[in-house]
Amino acid sequence: MNLHNVVKAGLGAILLAATAAIISAQPKLLPQKVMLKSGKTFSLNLPAEFEVIPAAEGLKRVRFFAKSPDGRIIVTDMFNLADNRRGSVYILDDFNSNTGKFGKIIPYMTGLHNPNSVQFYTDSNGQEWIYIAETDRLTRRKFTKGEIRPSDNDPQTIATFPDYGLSYKYGGWHLTRTIAFSPNGNLYVSVGSSCNSCVEKEKIRASVIEMNPDGSGQRVFARGLRNAVGLKWIGNFLWASNQGSDHLGTNRPDETFYALKDRSDYGWPYCHSANGRIIGDPKLKRPIGCVGVVPPYSHFPARSSALGFEFFDDAQTSPVIKNSFLVSLHGSTDKDIGRGYKIAIMRKGRKLQDFITGFLNRTKVNGRPCDIMKLDANSFLFTDDHDGVIYYVRKRK
Numbered sequence: 001m002n003l004h005n006v007v008k009a010g011l012g013a014i015l016l017a018a019t020a021a022i023i024s025a026q027p028k029l030l031p032q033k034v035m036l037k038s039g040k041t042f043s044l045n046l047p048a049e050f051e052v053i054p055a056a057e058g059l060k061r062v063r064f065f066a067k068s069p070d071g072r073i074i075v076t077d078m079f080n081l082a083d084n085r086r087g088s089v090y091i092l093d094d095f096n097s098n099t100g101k102f103g104k105i106i107p108y109m110t111g112l113h114n115p116n117s118v119q120f121y122t123d124s125n126g127q128e129w130i131y132i133a134e135t136d137r138l139t140r141r142k143f144t145k146g147e148i149r150p151s152d153n154d155p156q157t158i159a160t161f162p163d164y165g166l167s168y169k170y171g172g173w174h175l176t177r178t179i180a181f182s183p184n185g186n187l188y189v190s191v192g193s194s195c196n197s198c199v200e201k202e203k204i205r206a207s208v209i210e211m212n213p214d215g216s217g218q219r220v221f222a223r224g225l226r227n228a229v230g231l232k233w234i235g236n237f238l239w240a241s242n243q244g245s246d247h248l249g250t251n252r253p254d255e256t257f258y259a260l261k262d263r264s265d266y267g268w269p270y271c272h273s274a275n276g277r278i279i280g281d282p283k284l285k286r287p288i289g290c291v292g293v294v295p296p297y298s299h300f301p302a303r304s305s306a307l308g309f310e311f312f313d314d315a316q317t318s319p320v321i322k323n324s325f326l327v328s329l330h331g332s333t334d335k336d337i338g339r340g341y342k343i344a345i346m347r348k349g350r351k352l353q354d355f356i357t358g359f360l361n362r363t364k365v366n367g368r369p370c371d372i373m374k375l376d377a378n379s380f381l382f383t384d385d386h387d388g389v390i391y392y393v394r395k396r397k
Helices: 003-009 011-020
Strands: 029-035 041-047 050-056 062-067 073-077 087-096 101-112 117-122 128-133 137-142 156-160 177-181 187-191 207-211 219-223 230-234 237-242 255-260 271-274 277-280 298-300 306-312 324-329 342-346 353-356 369-376 379-384 389-395
Touching: 029 050, 029 353, 041 050, 050 087, 050 101, 062 117, 062 369, 062 379, 073 117, 117 177, 128 177, 156 207, 177 230, 187 230, 219 255, 230 306, 237 306, 255 306, 255 324, 298 324, 298 342, 306 379, 324 369, 342 369
Parallel strands: 306 369
Antiparallel strands: 029 041, 041 353, 050 389, 062 073, 073 087, 087 101, 117 128, 128 137, 137 156, 177 187, 187 207, 207 219, 230 237, 237 255, 255 298, 271 277, 306 324, 324 342, 342 353, 369 379, 379 389
């Protein structure tokens, strides 16, 4: 069932359509050996009918995908966890469908301020644009098909964002900005909070904002989202994965997943989700409490850090992932908590299932999945921002 048609009937219909599909028990995962060029060898566990291949290596903190107007795959690289201006945007080219590997990794832009996300847009005059989200600003440039370096050296800054706060490594200052375009051409940007738990001074923090493609008409579309890093239009909805606060213990609040509604409040910092139910913060309170706070479409274990996702609903899709979201659970920065470090199968109202595990083996980190890009009914790419690897997953022939 096509999600575009399903969402017209609203979230209730999504529940009926998804759960009416083939829902099986946890698929059996089998170990598959992975050998990286660095010499690192380990196993990832996934269903036997799928295989995983390192498609591109040698990157740093590789993050989110986009597809250019000429069909090439673009990916961002934030270099490391620190606030820096060493980030890059790469073109992945010369893909070999037999080996599952890219022949070229082309540096399209370098020297960027924590680039997390890029997107493309074609205006009413047919001009193509590339949009680049950095911590402090959103810029756009004219894009020419086939270029391997920007042909437009006069970028337009169409939005600015606050870039001060607590050090990122302490969990407060969220450096990432993620962008998405709706089918009608509106532009959306997620801006994380400046802290773990506080009342923000800037309205733009902890929100998703909407604007026109040229940056005009900026307004808050959704608020109360501590850090909605995953952001993507699928069907008629803007979907978002959001990371919960860290001060309520190791078992709550949830990491949450939403079909965002215009002008809705998702609660932070006053309200949180615990096992899918809205609870008030024990210290930060407001007169109306949690009235009007929207519960999540779905949720994930606390500290699992849900990031990128895709929806698989093609007629040829394997029953293992049919009518489900695949979601990257990046993993807790505290390895002792150990949650996440996997790609999960998520269907509304159903228990979360594992699709790929093995990124954390006791105390050894073999990777941290970040974004997912669907290629066809049974194949996708995903980024690992821990080892700087892009993986290709496909159904075996």
